[in-house]
Amino acid sequence: MTHNDVPDLVPTNDPEPTSEVLSLLRERRSVRAFSGEPVPQEDLTQILLATRQAPTSINAEGLSLVVLRDRDRIQAVADIAGGQPQVAGAEVVVVFVVDFYRTDLAARKHQREQVVHRSAEGILVGAVDAGIALATFQTAAHSLGYATTAIGGVRNDPAALIELLGLPAHTFPVVASTLGVADRQKTPQVKPRVPLESYAMEERYDAQAVEHGAQVYDELLRDWWDAQGMTQMGTWSQDTSSMYSRYYFPTVAATMEAQGFRFLDGPEDAAPERPAAQD
Template sequence: MPNPVIQQMLERRSIRNFSGAPVSDKDLQIILSAAQQAPTSVNGEQISLIVTRDKDTIRKIAQIAGGQPQVASAEVFITILIDFNRTANAVAMAGEKQLIDQCAEGLIVGAVDAGIMLQALQMAAGSLGYGTTAIGGIRNNPQALIELFGLPPRTFPLLGTTLGVADPDKLPRIKPRVPLESFALNERYDNDKVSAGIRDYDVTLRHWWDAQGQFDMPSYIQSTTNYYKVDYFPTVGEALKRQGFGLIDIKS
C-alpha cells in the first residue's frame, strides 16, 4: 500500500464543483505556511501570492479568466505572481541594479518557481481535504488582473488555483496519463516511445471521456491541436513588456 502522501498524489484530480462549505482561516494559514517552504531559485523568493476571499473579487477573476464557473464558485482564489520587484529591492539595497528581469533566464526562473508553488499549494490543500484546480486562464487578460490587484512593475500574474470543499456528488474520475514508459524515458530521449505513447493515450482518453458520457469532448490529439496551433492567450507578451520584463541574453 502506498503511504498517504503517494496515495494523495496518485488520486489528484481537478475539482470544478464546490459544495459552498467554508475554508477555515486556520486551514488557509497552514496551507500558505506549508507552501511557502517550497524552494525558489537561488533562494530569491521571487514568488508572491494574492489570496482572494472576497466573493465579488473572485467573480471578477472568473470573468477575467474567460468566464469560468469553477473559479466563481471557489471559496478562495490564490494568484501566483512572478515577483522580481522583491528581488529588485534587495539588489538595490546592495547598491546594484537588477538585470535578471530583462533576461530569458529570469522568465524561466519565475515560471519554474510558480509551478513549484502551485504544486505546494495544491498538495497542502489536498492533505487537509480541500479541492483545487490550476487556473492558467488568468492569462486570458493579464492586464486586467494587473490592474485589479495594483501590481507594480517586475511582477506578473502567471497562474492561480481555486480552493474549496469539493461537492462529493460531483467528484470527477481520476484522469489517465500518457503511458509511463513514454513519459519517464531512460537515459536518452526516445521519440518513437513518445509517439507511441501519444497514440495509446489518444485512445485511452477517448474511452475515459466516453465512460463519463462526455462524448463531445475532444481526444488528446485533437484537444492539443486545438490549443497549440494558435497563440491562445495573445496578449501575454505585451503585458509582460508593460510590466518591464525583457527576453534577452545579457553577456557579462
C-alpha cells in the same frame, strides 16, 4: 452526472501506491465544482505556511501570492479567465505572482541594477518557481481534504489582473489555483496519463516511445471521457492541437513587456550571436 458510485481510480497495470502521500498524489484531480462549504482561516494559514516552504531559485524568494476570498473579486478573476464558473464557485482563489519587485529592493539596497527580469532565464525561473509553489499549495490543500484546480486562464487578460491586484513593475501573475470543498456529486474520476515509459524516459529522450504513447493516450482518454458521460469531448490529439495551433492568449508578451520584462540573454544593445534556428 453523478460519480459517487464509481471508484476514484480507473484500473491500470501500474503498481498500487505504497504510502499515504503517494496515494494522495496519485488520486489528484482537477475539481471544477465546489459545495460552497467554507474554508476556515486556520486551514488556509496552514496551507500557505506549507506553500511558503517550497524552494525558490537561488533562494531569491522571487514569488508572492495574492489570496482572494472576497466574492466580487473572485468573480472578477473568473471574468478575466474568460468567464470560468469553476473559478467563480471557489471559496478561495490564490494568484501566484512572479515577484522581481522584492528582489529589486535587494538590488537597490546594494546600489546594483537588477537585470534578471530582462532575461529569458529570469522569466523561466519565475514561471518554474510559480509552478513549484502551486503544486505545493495544492498538495497541502488536498491533504486537508480540499479540492483545487490550476487556472492558467489568468493569462487570458493579465493586464486586467495586474490592475485588479495592484501589482507593481517587475511582477507578473503567471498562474492561479482555486480552493474549496469538492461537490462530490460532480467530482470526476482521476484522469489517465500517457504510459510511464513515454513520460519518464531512461537516460535519453525516446521519440519512438513518445509517439507510441501519444497513440495509446488518444484511446485511453477517449474511453475516460465516455466513462464520465462527456461524449462531446474530442480525443487528446484533437483538443490539444485545436488549442495549440492558435495564439490563444495573445497579450502575454506585451503585458510582460509593459511590466518591464524582456526575453533576452544579455544587454539589449549587445546583439549576441545566436545559433541558427531549426524552425
